[in-house]
Amino acid sequence: MSGLTRRQFAGVLGLSAAALTMPIKAMGQAKPKVVVVGGGAGGATAARYLAMNSKGAVDITLIENSETYTTCFFSNLYLGGVREYDSITHRYDTLANDYDINIVQAYATEIDRSAKMVKLEDGSSIAYDRLVLSPGIDLLxxxxxxxxxxxxxxxxxxxxxxxxxxxxxxxxxxxxxxxxxxxxxxxxxxxxxxxxxxxxxxxxxxxxxxxxxxxxxxxxxxxxxxxxxxxxxxxxxxxxxxxxxxxxxxxxxxxxxxxxxxxxxxxxxxxxxxxxxxxIPKQQAGAIAHQAELVNESGYCEIDSDSMRSVVDENIFIIGDASVAGAMPKSAFSANSQAKVAAMVILGDTIAARTFPARYSNTCWSMIGTDDGVKVGAQYASIDGKIESTSNFISQVDDDAMVRKATFAESLGWYDGITQDIFG
Ligand SMILES: Cc1cc2nc3c(=O)[nH]c(=O)nc-3n(C[C@H](O)[C@H](O)[C@H](O)COP(=O)(O)OP(=O)(O)OC[C@H]3O[C@@H](n4cnc5c(N)ncnc54)[C@H](O)[C@@H]3O)c2cc1C
CATH class of the missing domain: 3.50.50.60 (FAD/NAD(P)-binding domain)
Known part of the structure; x- marks a missing residue:
């Protein structure tokens, strides 16, 4: 927790340590409300895991600006003529229908942190007990x-x-x-x-x-x-x-x-x-994170490495590209992994679900040519307040053709697996 104990962290936020650990359910509210802004690799995963693991005990709203989501991952393969555009474009229907997630197609313009409300472009507001932000990046x-x-x-x-x-x-x-x-x-x-x-x-x-x-x-x-x-x-x-x-x-x-x-x-x-x-210009966390004053001087959001909780606001979790996630690269794999930690901690906060020490992982595959895939990856844990790599691997320049072919095949399997893990 960025070098802070839970009690010190609560102190920084002006709260008692007990308030941090008290589940919202126990505070007398019927159904805790979790709102997720951004339905990409991080946000949609968080919404789905919150829904799967709360079994209806939490009210989940996913606010996403677009009707469909086209993945940046594998978009290079589309440019190379290896994938069709339709095969990298996904819908939110399964999350809405099978997971009972309230999908709101709108742009979130503002977060009122003291009122715990997300304001939408049409002027309406949605209240939250916990908020997950996964707005991705803005281009400078x-x-x-x-x-x-x-x-x-x-x-x-x-x-x-x-x-x-x-x-x-x-x-x-x-x-x-x-x-x-x-x-x-x-x-x-x-x-x-x-x-x-x-x-x-x-x-x-x-x-x-x-x-x-x-x-x-x-x-x-x-x-x-x-x-x-x-x-x-x-x-x-x-x-x-x-x-x-x-x-x-x-x-x-x-x-x-x-x-x-x-x-x-x-x-x-x-x-x-x-x-x-x-x-391809310089990048920073999506605009909503700036509006809510959750960013540091780097233009990205600092988080507690045990939970993905904002160091600025204990009710807000920031995952994916918008976060400063220590040794983890900004990738869909990372965002998906961070989303699961945030969802777990939120269910701990809201319905006293059991939590475990945070573990993260990432692999980035790249296609260089036909049947020639390479990868780099690592496992991560929260160590002394930072997300640090605990083990890593990378393809070798002298890998034989069969290994490269298998690595490329692995990346195809990964794409199918992760998009199902994100969108259901
Ligand atoms: C060319 C390219 C190739 C890549 N290849 C890989 C790869 O092979 N493997 C890999 O793991 N990663 C890859 N990535 C990286 C990956 O795409 C990102 O790291 C990942 O999408 C980050 O997820 P996220 O949830 O943070 O943001 P995003 O996936 O960008 O999702 C953010 C979502 O939030 C929505 N949003 C933002 N602000 C608001 C708002 N105010 N209101 C409502 N909605 C909002 C946006 O519409 C968007 O849908 C690649 C990226 C690029 C550019």
Missing amino acids: FDSVPGYSEQAAEIAPHAWQAGPQTKLLKDKLDALSNGDNVLMLAPPNPYRCPPGPYERVSMMAHLFKNKGMTNSTITIIDPKPKFSKQGLFTAGWENHYPGVIEWIGPDIHGGVLGVDVDAGTIETDFDTFEGTLLNI
Whole structure:
């Protein structure tokens, strides 16, 4: 608990330790109300586990802005022509019908923490005893001079799945042999550390399948190194020699800005040109977390590592990309894992359900080429107030083809499993 005992934590929040441990049911209320904002990898999992494990004893509302949810995970495979768009788009019907979760399709504009109310864009409010926030990320468009939400219609980010993903796919499919892609990768911390590098792999895969032998992809990266770097660079050399070029800050010297109409990224070293620009800007926790003043100076939300409870407000749990989750990367796997801890602790708070020490896990698979999957992952526990890795693993550059094929098959199984775990 960030170095604090439960009693000290309660003190910081101006509560007695007993108030923290007293189940809401015992406080005389019929059915505790849990509201979840954000129906993505974190939020929908939390809602489903709350419903499954409370067996009707808790009233659960899931507020989600969109009617359907398109996963960022496997969106790179869609770009590469390996998956159909429909296969990465999911509905909330099962959560509503089979789990009795009250799905509210609306944008949550405000959290009134003292009144414990979530306000919606139509002016109505929903009361909560415990609130789970899983709003994902917002993109800081102006962190890249010359980029904006309007510019993203010309140079898509596709870092929030849906229309942007389709736009990038349409623009990719419209390229001719000899056209080039220029990607601006994001600075840390951002959602899905291997994501940009899987994406360029899938773009090169598409070019290869279409016989676009004269097309290249250049990545301008603000980071000096990146996730699974050795695996990706070896894979690019193997599948797409000479197609993908990565340029780190020691070469480009810093990004000065983009001109989406001219198709250029200007750096301290040179101005790079591309037929298609994919600009992925800096990120921070979704707007609602900022409105509710739950973020720290990093733009993300600090949590108690034993519970995913906000260190600012004991009634609010923040999971997924919006949280500062120690050694865990921002991934759907992480969000799903954190959601289960938050759901468990909330049921402990509200109906005195039994709780266990928090355990978390993550694996990030990436597809580099046909039947060539790689992975990195870890188990985590709360140690001295931080989420720390307790064991980890990573694919090896010299893995044989059968191992890579099995790893890719494993990722397909993971996708089916996790989307069922999230959406029922
Ligand atoms: C290209 C790419 C590839 C990726 N690949 C992988 C992968 O292979 N494996 C993996 O584990 N992860 C992967 N990820 C990361 C993964 O998608 C995210 O980490 C994960 O979605 C985070 O879950 P979340 O619940 O925090 O946010 P999200 O899944 O983004 O969900 C947030 C939801 O909240 C809703 N919302 C936000 N604010 C409000 C509001 N105020 N009111 C109502 N609704 C709101 C949004 O509409 C959204 O549906 C990838 C990401 C990208 C971009």
